[in-house]
Amino acid sequence: MTRARISALAAAVLVLACGRDKPADGGGPGPASTDPTALCVDDGPALAPALPTVAPTCSLGPGVLAHDASRPLGFGFPGGGDELPAGVAYLTFDDGPSDWTGEILDTLAAKGVHATFFVNARNMKGPQGLDATYTDAAGQTSVYRDLLKREVDEGHVIGNHTVDHKDLAALSDDAAADQLDLNEQLVNQALIKTGATPRPLTLVRPPFGSPWHHHAPLPADPAAAADTAGRLVANRGLDVMWTIDSSDSAEWATGESYTRAGGGVTVDASVSYADKVARIQSTVLGDPSIAARAGAIILVHDTHNATRDALPALIDGLRAAGYSFGTIEELARQRWGRPSLTLTPGPGLFDACVAQAQWGCDGATGADPAHSVCGRLWRAYASAGGADKLGAPLGAPATDATTGVTSQPFEHGVLELHPERVAPCTETMTAAP
Numbered sequence: 001m002t003r004a005r006i007s008a009l010a011a012a013v014l015v016l017a018c019g020r021d022k023p024a025d026g027g028g029p030g031p032a033s034t035d036p037t038a039l040c041v042d043d044g045p046a047l048a049p050a051l052p053t054v055a056p057t058c059s060l061g062p063g064v065l066a067h068d069a070s071r072p073l074g075f076g077f078p079g080g081g082d083e084l085p086a087g088v089a090y091l092t093f094d095d096g097p098s099d100w101t102g103e104i105l106d107t108l109a110a111k112g113v114h115a116t117f118f119v120n121a122r123n124m125k126g127p128q129g130l131d132a133t134y135t136d137a138a139g140q141t142s143v144y145r146d147l148l149k150r151e152v153d154e155g156h157v158i159g160n161h162t163v164d165h166k167d168l169a170a171l172s173d174d175a176a177a178d179q180l181d182l183n184e185q186l187v188n189q190a191l192i193k194t195g196a197t198p199r200p201l202t203l204v205r206p207p208f209g210s211p212w213h214h215h216a217p218l219p220a221d222p223a224a225a226a227d228t229a230g231r232l233v234a235n236r237g238l239d240v241m242w243t244i245d246s247s248d249s250a251e252w253a254t255g256e257s258y259t260r261a262g263g264g265v266t267v268d269a270s271v272s273y274a275d276k277v278a279r280i281q282s283t284v285l286g287d288p289s290i291a292a293r294a295g296a297i298i299l300v301h302d303t304h305n306a307t308r309d310a311l312p313a314l315i316d317g318l319r320a321a322g323y324s325f326g327t328i329e330e331l332a333r334q335r336w337g338r339p340s341l342t343l344t345p346g347p348g349l350f351d352a353c354v355a356q357a358q359w360g361c362d363g364a365t366g367a368d369p370a371h372s373v374c375g376r377l378w379r380a381y382a383s384a385g386g387a388d389k390l391g392a393p394l395g396a397p398a399t400d401a402t403t404g405v406t407s408q409p410f411e412h413g414v415l416e417l418h419p420e421r422v423a424p425c426t427e428t429m430t431a432a433p
């Protein structure tokens with residue numbers, strides 16, 4: 001792209017990153033300016049606390065940015081003080097998808113409930129991860145990645161729970177970053193294979209809630225490790241803790257497994273299956289915050305068949321206690337008036353400090369690399385309306401050596417990434433030439 005071309009583009013900028021987002025999952029404010037001559041200015045509602053503009057710094061190495069303490073960190077941290085909307089329950093399912101996720105989705109659909117799923121691309125699914133197969137409720141062989149498509153197609157929200165479910169605070173900086181970034185890449189590759197739209201995973205639940213809840217033995221300098229893990233998470237999305245632990249992951253009861261074939265877990269013979277199902281329900285419904293109708297982020301796991309069987313009565317009980325249900329994305333929009341995507345610096349794959357070649361793209365599906373949508377351009381492409389609005393890619397992204405601006409042409413427009421601008425005005429689009 002020539003410099004003259006860039007100047008021409010800069011004169012007719014369509015706001016993309018500013019107030020552009022339509023709610024992907026219901027609720028929240030609608031889009032703002034689509035004036036093709038508007039400058040990229042922030043026209044979103046005021047934030048409380050105010051959202052600072054933060055320029056990325058690379059001083060801590062690839063993928064690790066300094067966290068600005070005034071940026072929203074997330075929800076439900078230990079110690080309370082996080083006032084959630086009264087009478088709203090946020091069901092958050094961790095560690096899936098698993099053999100039981102399909103039936104859990106059936107229940108959620110039958111009950112008219114939307115939830116948030118924090119996904120592991122591998123973990124219990126083994127090295128094949130989301131491409132591995134399982135036996136579904138009908139006895140048919142199915143592929144885990146199709147459950148991801150169901151989750152997004154049916155209005156649920158998916159978030160990042162790392163690839164292998166390791167305690168981030170016990171890992172090196174690079175290993176912890178890889179756990180988050182590789183998970184996002186594998187989840188998006190799986191979504192593309194199913195025909196679903198790829199998306200940044202801007203909600204993060206670190207395994208075990210670490211570093212706020214510790215699990216594995218920490219390194220010699222645990223404070224530094226916890227700080228690093230906290231920053232890693234905070235710079236990839238909103239950190240989602242919980243206010244009620246259903247206790248479903250406390251042990252595997254007799255008859256429980258993460259797979260329909262059974263086995264693979266160490267069972268606590270002192271806990272019967274029926275007792276565990278009842279305990280999950282009573283732990284949640286008996287929590288003092290429920291009687292007070294306080295907002296609740298509820299931790300459950302779609303890897304437990306006992307959770308599957310506890311779910312219908314759990315939802316009914318919460319409804320009887322006066323609760324409605326929401327997703328964590330809706331919570332972010334309710335609290336800050338904008339999507340989580342614009343509240344965080346963005347996941348590591350889209351980090352301006354990470355080389356474009358390492359951002360990953362949908363090339364793994366066998367698509368022509370010259371006509372793929374990669375890395376941070378995914379975010380811009382999806383946010384702008386994707387194929388419906390922009391059409392197919394007409395060529396590969398190109399970066400101007402002088403300005404650093406990366407652009408990619410599409411059927412109906414040109415997307416540009418401007419590293420010299422402060423987020424959220426780094427992404428712009430012009431109409432097709």
Ligand SMILES: [Zn+2]
Nearest residue numbers: 094095207208
């Ligand atoms: Zn987990």
